[in-house]
Amino acid sequence: MKILNSFESYIDTYNPWKNTYALSRSLLGFSTLLVLLFNSADILFSYSANNVTCENVYIPTAFCFANKYSISFEVIRYLMIFILALVVIGWRPRYTGFFHWYICYSIQTSALTIDGGEQIATVLSFLLIPVTLLDSRQNHWKIKDINYESFTKKIVLFYLVTIIKIQVFVIYLNAALERLKNKEWAEGTAIYYFFSDPVFGLPDYQLNLLNPLLESNYIVVITWLVTIFELFLAASIISNIRIKRIALILGIIFHIGIIISIGIVSFGLIMISALIIYLHPIQKNINMNWCSPLFKYISVKRKRNFKRLGGESVKFLTKLFHNI
Template sequence: MLEKIGKYTLHTLSSVYPWTNVYGLARTLLAVSTLLTLLLNDATIFFRPAAGIAEYPNCSYNLSIFCTVPNEYSYLNLIRWLCIGILLLVAIGWRPRITGVFHWWIAHSMQTSALTLDGGEQVSAVLTLLLLPLTLTDSRKWHWENIDAQTQADQVRSGAVLPHIVALLTIVAIRFQASILYLNAAVAKLKQEEWIDGTATYYFLNDSLLGMPPLLIKATEFVLNTSLVVIPTWGTFVAEILLFAALFVPKRYWSYFLFLGFALHGVIAIMIGLYSFSLIMFGLLILYLRPVEQEYRFRSSLKRLRTWSLTRRRRAAPSFDEAH
C-alpha cells in the first residue's frame, strides 16, 4: 500500500514541475512594475511629509532598505537606483534563488516606507513574500529556462522531493490568496450604496485624484451620465465574483478566466492610468490561472509571428508580371 502511494506521489510530482517560465513571467511583470515606478519618480515623490507621517521615510519598520542610509535625498536616490538595478536582474530572470529575497525586500520597503497611491505595492509585497519558498528552491540560472521532462523526473527520483513539494504548495497557497483577494474586493463593494445602486463607476472615474482624463470622460459621457453606468459598475462586481470562483473550476477552463482578469485590469489601466497596479495584477493572474506546467512557448510564438509577417509581405508585394 505504502509503495503504491509512493509511486503515485513520485508520478504526480514528476508530471507537475513548478519551476517554469510561467512563474518566471509573473516575477518579471512584478519586477517591471516596481522598476518603472522607481525609474519614473524621484525620491522626493516617495519620501515627503504626509497626513499622520512626520518623519520620512517611514522607518517604524527596520527592514526597509530605504532606512539603511541617512535621511537625505541624495542617499535615498542612490538606494533608488540600486533598487532599479536589482529589479532589472529580477526582470531578466537571473538567479531566482538570489534575487527572490532582494525582490521581496524592495517590495516590502516600498510598501512600508514610501508614499504610494494605487495599492499595487501592498499586493506586490505580499506576493513576493509568498514566492520566496518557490524562488529559494529554484536552482536554475534563469527563470526562463525550460527543463525537459526526463530531467524533471530524474530530479524527483534522485531525492529532490521536499523542494518540489514546497514549491507546489507555494503555488497552491498563492492561488488561494488570489481567490480570497477577489472575493474580498467583491464583498467590500456590497457595503457601499454606490455599488449597490450601480453609480459607483461614475464617482470613481470622475474623481479628481484617480479619475479619467478629460478626453476620456467626454468620450464616455453617454455611459457615465445615463442609466448605462450600471453596466461597468455591476460588471466589475460580477467579474470579481467570477475570478474568485475560478479557483473551483477545472483547469481546462482557466484560460477564459485569465482573459477576463486581463480585460478587467487592462481597462482599469487605460481608464484611470493605474499601469503599475495592473502589471502586478497581471503577474498575480498568471500565477493564479495559468497552470505552471503549461509553459509559454515564446520562441514558437515568435517564429509563427515571423512566418505570418513574411507571408503577408509576399502577398502584398506585386508579382513580376504585375510590376511590368
C-alpha cells in the same frame, strides 16, 4: 488509496520551472521597476521625506537605513533599479528573490503609494521567496522539460505555489465582498464617481467621450458587472482548465482596460502577473507565438547588444516564442 496514488504520481512529475512562473515573476518585478524608473525620490517621498525613520516599523526599510546613515534616497533608488532589472531578466532567482521582496516592502512601507498595487506586490514577492530559494537555475527563463529534483522538494514547491494561488483568490474575493458593503457599489454608482475622480478618474478626453454612458442607467449594470466579474475570477480557482483560460484572458483584458483608462500601470501589471500564476497551469509554458516576429527581428538587428545582456533570458526572448 487511488486518490493518494494519483496525487503522488502528480507530484512525482511536478515541474514549475516553466515560463509561466518566469513571466509572472518578471512582470511583478517590472511593475515595481517602472515605479522607480519614472518617479524620482522627490516624488516618492514628497509627503514623507522628513518622517522616514525606523521607529514605527518592525523591519527597517532600505530608506530607513538610508535616512539614518545620511545616504541619498536617489542612490538607493538606482540600486533598487539595478536589482529589479536582474529580477526581470531572470538572473539567479535564488539570490534576487529576497531582495525583490525587500524592495517592494521598502517602497510600500516608506514611500508615497496610493493605488494598493505595491501592497499586493509586497505580499506576492514575499510568498515567492521560498520558491526562488528552491530555484537553483542560473536564470528563471531557463526552462526545464523534466524536473529531476527530489520528491520532497517537488511537494514543497506544489504547496508553495498553491499558497500563492489561494492568496490571489483571497484578493479577488475580498475585493468583491468589500464592494458589496460599500453604498455606492451596492447602488451601482461607484464607477461614475470613480471615473470622475480628479486623482484616479479618466482623462478629460475619455471622460467627455464616455460621459453620456456614465450618466445613463447602464452605469448601474456596468458597476455590478465589475463585482460579478471579480467573484467569477475568485471562483475560477476551482474551475476546469477551459474556464481558467477564459478567466485569464478576460482578466488580462480587464486590467489592461484599467491601465488604459485610469493609468495605474503598475497596479495593472501586478494583477496580470498574479492572474498568470493563479490561472495558467504552472507546469505548462505560455504559448506566445504572436510575438515571435517581433523577437526574431530584434534577434537579427540587435544580436550583439543582446549578447551583452547574457544568460538564458536572451535565449528565451529569441527562441521560446516560436519553439513552444
